Amino acid sequence: MAPVPPTDAELNTLITARLAALGIDLDQLPPGTAADPETGTPGRDSVLASLRSFVRGTVATLAAYQVPTPDATDPEAAKALSQQRVPILYPSNSTEWRKA
Known part of the structure; x- marks a missing residue:
């Protein structure tokens, strides 16, 4: 049986847990995908989308390296x-x- 790729919700849980362990709270970011007009800080949803893309595309490649x-x-x-x-x-x- 082939492994089932994680869902977006499962990856969000993984990402937020790993960041929380490092002391990073994504709830400090503005909600949604729009950047904060005053600071330019990206929205929480766009950061999570970027991190999900990174985890899906990079972690498996690094783990398979020999x-x-x-x-x-x-x-x-x-x-x-x-x-x-x-x-x-x-x-x-x-x-x-x-x-x-």
Whole structure:
């Protein structure tokens, strides 16, 4: 059975919950799609539409990314390779964080 894509209402719930966890309240935006004439702040509905589009188009692509491997690599080994830590600019800092 193929996965069923989420509805707009389900995505709105996900988006508002994730933003609320970061301390962002979309209720502070003006209602509807029209921007606030004084500040230029976009309307809540247009922001949610933009974020839904982002989640539908980008998150699945990022989640499906796997590190490029040689052609002869076993698919199971390729999955394991894709779970390795990403190289970072200053590894000494990361080493200290992992000791904690």
